[in-house]
Amino acid sequence: MLNLFDENTFDSHLPQISEQDCTDQQVLDQIWELKKELQDKVILLGHHYQSDDIIQYADITGDSLKLSQKAAQLNNPYTVFCGVHFMAETADILTRDDQDIILPDRNAGCSMADMANDDEVHKAYDYLTSCTKEKIIPITYINCSAKLKSFVGKHDGTICTSSNAQKIIKWAFEQGQKLLFFPDQHLGRNTCYDLGIKLDEMVVYNPHQVNGGLTPEQIQKAKVILWYGFCSVHQGFTKEHIINIKKESPDTIVIVHPECSFDVVQHADDSGSTAYIIDQVEKAAPGTQFAVGTEINLVNRLAQKYTNKTIKSLSPYQCLCTTMYRVRPRWLLASLNAIKEGRAFNIIKVAEEDKHYARMALNRMLEI
Numbered sequence: 124m125l126n127l128f129d130e131n132t133f134d135s136h137l138p139q140i141s142e143q144d145c146t147d148q149q150v151l152d153q154i155w156e157l158k159k160e161l162q163d164k165v166i167l168l169g170h171h172y173q174s175d176d177i178i179q180y181a182d183i184t185g186d187s188l189k190l191s192q193k194a195a196q197l198n199n200p201y202t203v204f205c206g207v208h209f210m211a212e213t214a215d216i217l218t219r220d221d222q223d224i225i226l227p228d229r230n231a232g233c234s235m236a237d238m239a240n241d242d243e244v245h246k247a248y249d250y251l252t253s254c255t256k257e258k259i260i261p262i263t264y265i266n267c268s269a270k271l272k273s274f275v276g277k278h279d280g281t282i283c284t285s286s287n288a289q290k291i292i293k294w295a296f297e298q299g300q301k302l303l304f305f306p307d308q309h310l311g312r313n314t315c316y317d318l319g320i321k322l323d324e325m326v327v328y329n330p331h332q333v334n335g336g337l338t339p340e341q342i343q344k345a346k347v348i349l350w351y352g353f354c355s356v357h358q359g360f361t362k363e364h365i366i367n368i369k370k371e372s373p374d375t376i377v378i379v380h381p382e383c384s385f386d387v388v389q390h391a392d393d394s395g396s397t398a399y400i401i402d403q404v405e406k407a408a409p410g411t412q413f414a415v416g417t418e419i420n421l422v423n424r425l426a427q428k429y430t431n432k433t434i435k436s437l438s439p440y441q442c443l444c445t446t447m448y449r450v451r452p453r454w455l456l457a458s459l460n461a462i463k464e465g466r467a468f469n470i471i472k473v474a475e476e477d478k479h480y481a482r483m484a485l486n487r488m489l490e491i
C-alpha cells in the first residue's frame with residue numbers, strides 16, 4: 124500500500140494523491156482492499172446523487188435523513204459519508220459521541236445550505252418578529268447547516284424533508300399564525316401552494332437586501348415568508364424543457380423534484396421527493412417513458428436499472444451536483460487509509476449546543 128500523504132499533508136482537508144503515485148485503477152482497487160480490511164470499523168454511506176465510481180462502494184444508499192438514521196443504528200466507530208457537509212453534520216447530530224463521521228472532502232458543501240448563514244438568519248428573525256405581533260414558526264428544510272437546524276429548534280420550530288413537508292407545514296400553522304421557511308423558497312412555495320395558500324400570501328425575504336426587501340406591511344399581510352434560497356441543480360430545469368419534451372413525445376411522464384421552480388412543478392405531470400420519484404419509476408408498467416427533473420447521477424442510475432422503461436433527464440444539459448461530485452475516489456481512498464493508520468481526518472463535529480437544539484428540532488419532526 125502506498126503512503127498517500129506525509130506528515131505535512133495528512134491533516135489537510137485535501138490530501139494529495141498524485142496520479143504519478145497511483146493510477147485511477149490502482150485507486151479503485153485499493154479502495155476495495157481497504158474496505159474489506161476495515162469492514163468491522165467503517166460503514167460507507169452513499170447519497171443518491173453520488174457518481175457510480177463512488178456509489179459502488181456504498182454499504183447503504185439513500186437520502187440524507189435515511190443515511191444518518193441508519194448510521195445511528197450501527198456500531199461502527201467510523202462512518203464515511205459520501206455526500207455533502209450538511210449531511211455529515213446531520214449524521215453527527217443523530218449518532219453517538221463514540222461514532223466519528225468523516226466527509227472525504229471537507230469542501231463538498233451545498234450551495235443551497237450556504238445561502239442561509241447564521242448571522243443573516245438571526246438578523247432576519249429579529250426584523251420579522253419586530254414587524255408583527257403574530258407568532259412566526261421557523262421551519263427549515265433538512266438541506267441546511269447544523270446552526271440553522273439548531274436555530275429552529277431553539278425557536279419552537281422544526282425541520283422538514285421533501286417527503287414530509289406538507290405534514291410539517293400543517294403542524295406549523297397549528298402552532299402559530301405565520302411560517303418562516305428556510306432555505307429553499309421553491310420547496311416552501313410548492314408545498315404551501317398545494318396546501319391551499321395563495322401565491323400572494325407568500326413573500327420572499329432576500330438577505331442581500333435591506334430588511335430582506337420587505338416592508339412591515341408586507342410582512343403583516345403575508346402568511347408565509349420564504350427565504351431566498353434555491354438549489355442550483357434543480358433550478359436549472361425550466362418550463363420550456365417540459366414543453367419541448369411533450370411536443371416530441373406527448374406520452375412521456377414528466378416527474379420532478381419539488382426543489383424545482385413553481386412553474387416547472389405546475390407544468391410537470393407529477394412531483395415528489397427522491398424516494399417518491401424512485402418509487403414511481405419502479406412501479407410503472409414496462410414501456411413507460413419518463414423525463415425526470417432531478418440530479419443526473421440518480422436519473423442515469425434509474426435508466427440503467429429499469430431497462431424495460433425509457434428514463435431520461437428532463438434537461439438536455441447535465442444537471443450535476445458539482446459539490447457532491449467533489450467526493451472523488453482519491454479522497455475516499457485517502458480517508459480509508461488514514462483510518463487504517465489511526466489518524467482519521469475531516470471528522471465532522473457539530474458544537475454541543477447546536478447539536479442539542481438541532482436534535483430537539485429533528486426529534487420534533489419525527490414526532491410529528
Ligand code: SF4
Nearest residue numbers: 233234235354356444
Ligand atoms: S443537489 Fe442541490 S440541494 Fe442537493 S446537495 Fe446539491 S446543491 Fe445542495
